[in-house]
Every structure is written in C-alpha cells, then in structure tokens.
Amino acid sequence: MFFKSFTDQNLAQNAYLVGCQRTGDAVIIDPPREFDHILAVAKEEGLRVTAAADTHIHADYISGARQLAVEHGAKLYLSDEGDKNWKYEYTDGIDVELVKEGSTFSVGNIDFEVWHTPGHTPESISFILTDRGGGATGPMGIFTGDFVFVGDVGRPDLLEEAAGIMGTADSGARDMFQSIERFKELPDHLVVWPGHGAGSACGKSLGSVPISTVGYEKQFNWALQFDDEELFVKELLKDQPEAPVYFAEMKKLNKVGPAVLKHEDIDVLSDTASFEAAMVQDNTLVIDTRAAAVVEKNLVPGSINIPFNKSFTNWAGWLAKYDEQLLLIAEEENREKVVIALQSIGLDNIVAIVDPIALEGLTLQSYDTLSVEAFMEEMKAPNTFVVDVRNDAEWHDGHLEEANHLFLGKLRTTEIPAQKKLLIHCQSGVRSAIAATVLKARGFKDVVQLDGGYNALGS
Structure with a gap:
C-alpha cells in the first residue's frame, strides 16, 4: 500500500x-x-x-x-x-x-x-x-x-x-x-x-x-x-x-455541487488606466495581498489589505462577499497561490490581478501605527473611539476599559459612530492592520492602530 x-x-x-x-x-x-x-x-x-x-x-x-x-x-x-x-x-x-x-x-x-x-x-x-x-x-x-x-x-x-x-x-x-x-x-x-x-x-x-x-x-x-x-x-x-x-x-x-474550474488564465493589469476602469465597476472589491508594512503608506482608496500568509484564506472568507467581483493586488511570486487560496473557499469571481506597478499613477492613502505611549495619549483626547477587533475569547481574557469590542470578521458592516478618530488594536498588531484598511475603505478618515497590539500594553 x-x-x-x-x-x-x-x-x-x-x-x-x-x-x-x-x-x-x-x-x-x-x-x-x-x-x-x-x-x-x-x-x-x-x-x-x-x-x-x-x-x-x-x-x-x-x-x-x-x-x-x-x-x-x-x-x-x-x-x-x-x-x-x-x-x-x-x-x-x-x-x-x-x-x-x-x-x-x-x-x-x-x-x-x-x-x-x-x-x-x-x-x-x-x-x-x-x-x-x-x-x-x-x-x-x-x-x-x-x-x-x-x-x-x-x-x-x-x-x-x-x-x-x-x-x-x-x-x-x-x-x-x-x-x-x-x-x-x-x-x-x-x-x-x-x-x-x-x-x-x-x-x-x-x-x-x-x-x-x-x-x-x-x-x-x-x-x-x-x-x-x-x-x-x-x-x-x-x-x-x-x-x-x-x-x-x-x-x-x-x-x-461546486463549479468545475476551467483553469483559464486571469488577466494581469499593469497600467493605471486599466486598474482605475476596473475599480469603478459595480460591486467590485479590491484586495491588496501585499505585506501590511508596504500597504500602510501605500493604500489604494477603497481597498482592503489582507496580506498573503497562513491567515489570508480565513480573513478573505470573513471579509469578501460571494457576489463581489474581486480585483487582487498581488506580487508576481504570489499570484497563483492567492488565486488557489480564494478558489479553495469558493471565491471564484476574480476579475483580474493587479501588478503593483499599476498603482504608481494613483493618489494613495495611509494610516498610522502608534507606539503604546502615543496610543494611550490619544485615548485621552476627545472624540475618539477605541476598537478592539480580537475574538470573543481574547476579549474575555482581558481588555481595555475604554475599548469597544468589534470583531474583525464583521467590521465591514458593524455600526460605528461617525466623525470619530478610530484607535484600533488586536492582540499583536496583525489583525488591526487589516482592520485599519477596512475602516479606511468605509470612509473613516482618521484611523490609527496600536503597534504590537494588546500584547504590547503589558510589556
């Protein structure tokens, strides 16, 4: 055998x-x-x-x-x-x-x-x-x-x-x-x-x-x-x-019965005009699969950043909708693996893959990552809203008294007060980086995350 x-x-x-x-x-x-x-x-x-x-x-x-x-x-x-x-x-x-x-x-x-x-x-x-x-x-x-x-x-x-x-x-x-x-x-x-x-x-x-x-x-x-x-x-x-x-x-x-895949090549967009034209199509979601450290200062307006790693498939499943058309920003070495990962959970509506070079002509956004000291100081300011995006078990193990528990997986639709500065944290800083892009995509302008997450608060 x-x-x-x-x-x-x-x-x-x-x-x-x-x-x-x-x-x-x-x-x-x-x-x-x-x-x-x-x-x-x-x-x-x-x-x-x-x-x-x-x-x-x-x-x-x-x-x-x-x-x-x-x-x-x-x-x-x-x-x-x-x-x-x-x-x-x-x-x-x-x-x-x-x-x-x-x-x-x-x-x-x-x-x-x-x-x-x-x-x-x-x-x-x-x-x-x-x-x-x-x-x-x-x-x-x-x-x-x-x-x-x-x-x-x-x-x-x-x-x-x-x-x-x-x-x-x-x-x-x-x-x-x-x-x-x-x-x-x-x-x-x-x-x-x-x-x-x-x-x-x-x-x-x-x-x-x-x-x-x-x-x-x-x-x-x-x-x-x-x-x-x-x-x-x-x-x-x-x-x-x-x-x-x-x-x-x-x-x-x-x-x-899942669709039988046809193994067709997916278009790769490498010019800004093609990317912009694709972005404005109805019901389109842009997922940037590059590392958070890269995207933090180079965020495409309206996109969400889910870095391609072991957690990618899970968070894509939580955050993408099955009727959305997906545009994927991905570096060449990861493109095939990203597509396979999405198709493994039935996210088959992939319109195109975007080469990062196509971003060079765009006006990009950013969010800030604050040290523990700066984050705690910001919490004292008026008109702020602290968001803890961890799961239930982590929240129940301990949390900031000022925080509001809004799980990352539901953050695209969770009600959040408008006109607030959003201070986000998770356990280590990985999920809060994703959350920052989700909230920026929803139109919140003043968004920051805690470097090192809740772990850093006890160090």
Whole structure:
C-alpha cells in the first residue's frame, strides 16, 4: 500500500492519497479543490487516481471530489446518511456510490468500511482502512474527517452559528457523545487520520501533531474523558470560536455541487488606466495581498489589505462577499497561490490581478501605527473611539476599559459612530492592520492602530 498525506496550511486541511501498488488504483480521501500536486505524486508512484471519498459535506473549504469526477472520471464515495437536508445534489451524470453505516468499498486490494459518526454534522462518516493487499486481516486505521481530531473533536455548533439552523448545536453535541462512545470501542492500535490540524475553525483546541492513535486519544483527548452526556454537551459547546460566515456558503456549494474550474488564465493589469476602469465597476472589491508594512503608506482608496500568509484564506472568507467581483493586488511570486487560496473557499469571481506597478499613477492613502505611549495619549483626547477587533475569547481574557469590542470578521458592516478618530488594536498588531484598511475603505478618515497590539500594553 502507498500512503501519503497532504496539508493545505492555509486551511489546516488534510487530504490523503491511498494507493494499491498491486493494481495501481488510488483514492483521495477528502480531496481539496486544487489537487494537481496530489495527482503528480500518484503518477510518480505509478498510481492512477480512480476514486475519491468525502467524509461529509464540508463547510470550511470546497471539495475537489466533483472536479475529480468530471475531469478525471474518478468514482466518488459520498455519504447517504442524514435526512433530506444532508444529501448531495450533484450526483447525476458522474460515477457515484452513496454509502452509509455498514457499507464497504475497495480500491484495488485496500478495503474501506464506512462508519456513521454524526456530531459535527448529521451526515458525517468515517472510513476504516484494511490493507488486504499487504496481507492484513484487520484494520490499520480510521479516517475520521471532522469527527475526532488530535486532542479534540469536531464542533457541533457550526450549522447553528454559521448556517442559522437553530437547535442543531445541542442535538449535534449529543450525537457526538454517542459517536465517541462507539469510537472508544475501537482497538487502541488503530491510527487516526484526521481531516484537520491546528488552525482549523472546525474545533476549538486541535493539536498540531498530524496523526494519532485510538489509544492515545482515549487517554489524552479531553473530549474522550466524559462518561456523563450532560457534562460533555456543556463542555463541548462552551467557548467555541466564532464560526466564519463563509462556512454557510461552503456547505451550500459542496451540497449542490461546486463549479468545475476551467483553469483559464486571469488577466494581469499593469497600467493605471486599466486598474482605475476596473475599480469603478459595480460591486467590485479590491484586495491588496501585499505585506501590511508596504500597504500602510501605500493604500489604494477603497481597498482592503489582507496580506498573503497562513491567515489570508480565513480573513478573505470573513471579509469578501460571494457576489463581489474581486480585483487582487498581488506580487508576481504570489499570484497563483492567492488565486488557489480564494478558489479553495469558493471565491471564484476574480476579475483580474493587479501588478503593483499599476498603482504608481494613483493618489494613495495611509494610516498610522502608534507606539503604546502615543496610543494611550490619544485615548485621552476627545472624540475618539477605541476598537478592539480580537475574538470573543481574547476579549474575555482581558481588555481595555475604554475599548469597544468589534470583531474583525464583521467590521465591514458593524455600526460605528461617525466623525470619530478610530484607535484600533488586536492582540499583536496583525489583525488591526487589516482592520485599519477596512475602516479606511468605509470612509473613516482618521484611523490609527496600536503597534504590537494588546500584547504590547503589558510589556
């Protein structure tokens, strides 16, 4: 058997290539939308990807399953669990086998047993792998998707928090308790291959270690230490992080079927006139992906700055709207990666990429970064409004008495008093830089941020 994991660092999402070296067949478990690098590895190993399997209807990224089926003829194994609201709707015209509790399927001489493991979502399934081609008569491990992570379990509140399906958080938590009780019965030696690692919003305390074992999780995963269902439900639902608003869109797209990408080249604008003409089109958002230190004094009016790093995809999902036309300011070395990152969460409406050279003829804006001393002095001045853009947990851990808690992800639409000087801070200064550009784009003229964020206040 050939086995290799692939992690999208922007999404903390894990995909797995599993191949039978005797027959040359391979499957991708939880495939990402951009999968060419996985196909390349398969080819190098003499394998052909003939199948793909999703553990559930994903809410945090676009699955590549449909693209694999349409472009490469892969057979899909998709969940048939859950009620009518949790059924895939894009199965016509492609090779699909709907699976549920007790189903089995094989890729070459590798066998997969399907377990229904609801909790994160009603249709969630896990795959138990047995390498029959390697002579095994018992299972090696389990692909848990968003069921069991290293050190955590999938959050059950996303349907309620992001998709507005009320009452599902409590019922999901109770389903999760029952699924975990069953998980505890598995042999300790089984390897656990989770769908996400640290950095994902699909849990609240995911570990950074990429794999685990059933036995290890039984001993050390906080969620597996409960025998009382009520106590478990209370603890699981407590202190979950904010549910990204784009999760509702991801759930819908993965259910009805994401668009099949056509891999067309995106125009690159390198002259000021073309950029200006594109900017004034209706419902257009300019996202500047350059570093905050560059953009701070060179901000295109109306644009927001989301630097391209590990947090880019998350904040783009929070701040961009799915009906907006996107213009991306990006340096050449990052352009392809920026596009892939946006398409990974279904932000496909990319009008063009703008070369920074096109900014040279524009009148640009700026915002200031203040030291702790200068920031605290400004707070004493009249007509100021202090904005803390951190998340709920950070706010509750401690905050400035004068601050107003306005989470960054909702800052494009949050009501803010007009004619005020805005003093912004986050924990370290990274998110407040994004926030400063969001507020400048909204028309606030006097905007400053705190250098080093809340951390700097205690130094």
